[in-house]
Amino acid sequence: MCADLTADLVVLGGGPAGGHAALAASGAGLDVVLVDEGAAPGGQVWRAPGVAVSNHAALGPDHRAGEALRAALTASKVRVLAGHRAWLLQAGFTVHAAAADGAARLQAPALLLAPGTTERVIPFPGWTLPGVMGLAGATALLKGNRMLPGRKVVVAGAGPLLVAVAASILKGGGTVAAVVDLGSMPEWLRGVPAMLGRPDLILRGLGWRALLLRHGVPYLTRHAVLRAEGDNGVASVTVAPVDGDGAFEPGGNARRFEVDALLVGHGLVPASEAARSLGARHLHVPALGGWVPELDGLGRSSIAGLYIAGDGAGVRGAAAAALAGAQAGLAVAHDLGRIDAARHTAEQAPLAARVARAARFGRAMAALVRIRPGLIAAIPPEATICRCEDVTRAEIEAAFDEGARQIGQLKAWTRCGMGPCQGRFCGPTIEALAAQRGIAAEAFGPMVARPPLRPMPIGTLTGDFDPAALTLPPSLPSS
Amino acid sequence: MRIAAGVERGPAVTFSVDGVAVAGHIGETVGAALLAAGWRDLRSGPGGGGRGMFCAIGVCQECVVMADGVVREACRLPVRDGLVITTRRLRDVR
Amino acid sequence: MARATDAAPHGTADVAIVGGGIMGCSVALRLAEAGMRVVVIDRGGIGGGASGVNAGTLSLQIKRLSLMPYAIRAAEHWAEMSARLGADVKFRQSGGLNLAFTEAEEAQLVTDMTARREAGLPISFLDLPAARAREPGLSDHVRRASFCPLDGYSNPSLTGRAFRKALTARGVAMIEHDPVLGIEAGDGGYTLRLQSGNVRARRLVLAAGAWTRASVLQLGVDLPIGARVNQMMVTERAPALMNGVLGHISGLMSLKQSDNGTIIIGGGWQGEGAVGEPGRPVMDNLTNNLRFATLAMPALAPLRIVRTWYGYDGFVPDFLPVVGVLPWLREAYVIACVRGGYTIGPCMGDLLAASILGEEPALPLFDPARVATRVNTPVPA
Incomplete structure (x- = not known):
């Protein structure tokens, strides 16, 4: 059961970037197929609720933006292939995707990737306990299922998601024991000039802060999680003061909170594996979240016909992502000869100024989630770094001590990154541990992106087949 | 815990986890319905420790369960009536 | 990264081995045990190529009939591998x-x-x-x-790390993540040009797996690999x-x-x-x-x-190993193309090392001359 589709453009990822790329390209006359793993487009930030929502206003502007995108896609000629997961990309381009009830093979001369991000969580003892969840994961639960991740929670980490998640939990009727922020008030204030271009977001942020105040939620700046504890799941979280580098203050006053969930995140990492699996050139840019594709200003990658847009090309936020998607969608239409240079230039012009303004805001947020070396140094030896394979910091440091200098060696020697998440979660931490030994990210390298892009059941890959019709390649000499 | 205000849940369904009946609503994921039932521990890591939903968007693979005999991410798997879930407690085989 | 110079910061060795896979490492181990000063050079990490990424199956019955004596000897090497290297390579004789x-x-x-x-x-x-x-x-x-x-398996991911540890313990110099940019034959042996400087050695062993052809070409010999x-x-x-x-x-x-x-x-x-x-x-x-x-x-x-x-x-076209002396050169050897090389490699490496040490190998080698041709101009890397 394999559907074969051809199009002018295949867009992978139906979030702000991919959705708007598809709309722009389709508006310029291209036949576009949009593939998304969710049940409906929207991505993470503009996620479509899985449950019926009767009070849309309560869900805020991200929800409304998502509803608008979904309505625009429905009204457009874009063919949306929801519930499909791309697992193999081939040059030229062919996209192999799988759904719960079958597979699809899509072919197009142009491919636009809008993969978004994965969350970076710096390990601490107890972070593998059930009930410890990423901030992005908590957001997904809140938006998609209208479900609280816990009744009483600590929200910890860095960046703008902290207040957003804490406020959503309060609005949903949960209790926030504390917000634990690596950053300080002066750090937040340094971002203000860049934020002035987005008064709507400033107001929203202030509203969230006011809500936290009204509920009397302690907001601990310059603090980090020391450990989470519990038998079958998290039962308590201990936090302590840190300095500007994230190092725990000697003799700092630790505080313990009894909770049933800990929501923690230290920033977002561009999901570069799809683009890297095709061989697109990448650069390591910490301010954009890590490995990002080398792009021109309009989303063109180092591979002809391959375009990348949104946070997957460098974390700048949803507003910038939507604009970058539209830019890249227009560029595809131009490059495929569907719109002439004059029209292309005219339609790009208003986008450029807006994307620059939106990106400024995104960069200010990125500064808040920079990797703090003190927090990396503070990871104790017994803490798990690779969750999939239960590899500890001590095992990773032993491999460094023995001479491992590249991510591939570290992976082979310790199994870190060899599990089903394919190194998405341990990768950024291992890179930071390497950096602490003076190994540059470029020399250390990202984990090689190998298909499948997500774990794929063998039965899905084989499909139903007739054993008698299976043709074998010639054997090598046996005598 | 389900947020009540402003939400109309889909029809109620019952599915089972390791033989225990769990209630959910159409439109929810298995992971979310289990969380609402107070069921956080979905799996064991290779070292034996319990694991639950972590990224909740289908990347980290911490919440995988056997669903009607197939490995699925609980965070992305919609609930349906009669779904049979078993948790995975895999250790080294040798 | 240090600039290439004419100096030899890595000094002079008795043997330079290009390629730190299971072949090169097996040769290095035996030669170092015999007292030679050995340097192993790899473009990546030790054991990071095919030796590290093969499936790890050590099946003897699927090997070519003509290689049976080598496979049976190799099984003995594998049985003592972890002990010999001082690190567990997870060898299991599962059948x-x-x-x-x-x-x-x-x-x-x-x-x-x-x-x-x-x-x-x-x-x-x-x-x-x-x-x-x-x-x-x-x-x-x-x-x-x-x-x-006698069939079994081991873990190729761990093999490089284990050999690295064993070679370190035996004083073998290892230069990793440093591809060989050029090789020149001279009076007293060979000069290998690396990014980090030059290596000089009296003898040369080319054990670079699928990269071997390019290395050999630098010496004016072509092997159709x-x-x-x-x-x-x-x-x-x-x-x-x-x-x-x-x-x-x-x-x-x-x-x-x-x-x-x-x-x-x-x-x-x-x-x-x-x-x-x-x-x-x-x-x-x-x-x-x-x-x-x-x-x-x-x-x-x-x-x-x-x-x-x-x-x-x-x-190579006959799908048989290429293990032995490189023709037209002095004290240059090649060890490559051992199909099922992860299984048989330790045995082949041992045999070649014996030959380099002037001993009679316990089993015949596979003369590279049968497939080698001379090219006029050495081809730069």
């Missing part, structure tokens, strides 16, 4: 089955495996119930199987499903469950790509590799593949 699905395959199985038995390999033939007593997950497609108790792009896949952890290694008489199956529960699927199905870059899948080969595997073991179907990868395997 292995080689399967036949059709009548024609069964006839071939009996012919080929009887010949191996006559060459000294312990082999027995099993019908399906007897085969299932060893591997309960076998499907009804299996008509007959041959069993070899091609590269196969062998595909491997691994599942996530699974409950205990398999006991030993599983092959098929066609040579197109390699299945085993690692100690940690993951199942490694290989069999020499081909991907595409150029040596030095990550290989890429050929869709039909990926699909059919899995289909063929599930024909033997239907319980694989619900498991998820978490990773595919590719290893580059050098070969």
